[in-house]
Amino acid sequence: MLLRSMPDLSCGNAEFRRWFLSKWGKENCIVLGRSRRADFGPCTHTLSIRAAWGGAQRCLLSTRCVDVDDDSFLVLNHGRVYSTSIRAPWPVESLAICFRQGLAEQAAAAMAMPLAQALEHDDTLAGEPPEFMESLQPHDRLVSPVLRFIRAHLLLGLDDEAWYEEQLLFLLERMLAHRIRAFALADELQMLRRARSREVFRRIGVATDFLNTNYTQTLVLADVARVACLSKHHFLRLFTRLHGITPLTYLQRKRAIVALRLLQKRQMAACEVAACVGFADRGTLLRQVRRWTGLSPSQVRKPVTVR
16 A cells, blocks of 8 residues: 555545555555644554654654654554654655564564575465564664665655565565664663663663654753653663763754754744754854754755764
């Protein structure tokens, strides 16, 4: 199922609603749409991955809100109930991919099987559904290029579902490889038990999502540590160990990167941008942008790629 606009499941669109629900969860679903205001759900999703450009799309989970924007992607596990919404002064482009049930299990089983053994099996491999870390992941060189490649072909108007099926299998392989790396990073925390290390990693991920979602607000260390259900001391130590910088430094970097995008893509004055992203004033904004991007005020308006 390929959609190039946000699905409208309102009662006034009954025919489309019946068609959509007849395929939802049974087929791969790829939705690419642009909107300033959109709502979807809540409903039960299969394994899904989401990305957004030009602003933020909010995912409303049972216990928290997560904003997906230009800096990250989000994977949510099979069976997760959530809704999404967009509220923005300019159009936000959203890409959502929901994998049909069983596809991820087949991909995970195939990746875990030695080639010699794979020669004895057909495409009926089965296994347990892979569990992913449900926190924002910064764009990388593994998963993100495939997302952008799929997005580019959607924008070009390609409608070949067999081609997309192939690309989704490739995307799943990249996601599973990313998952292995994420768990390996969690295990490097060297806690007493692996399960405990992964729980700490999950909590730091939830707190990092909180920073990425609420960066426009005034936050202090205690606020973020509370989200992770950790003491300030332990949270500061573990967060810095995982990210290489302190939570509030991470917050300043996030604000600076978003501010740079707004300065380059929107007709907004620096003082307006500062207010939008949570900086105290124009001077603070320019200092932080220069710190994290190396750009002087005279260079800020020139298009650059933030890595």
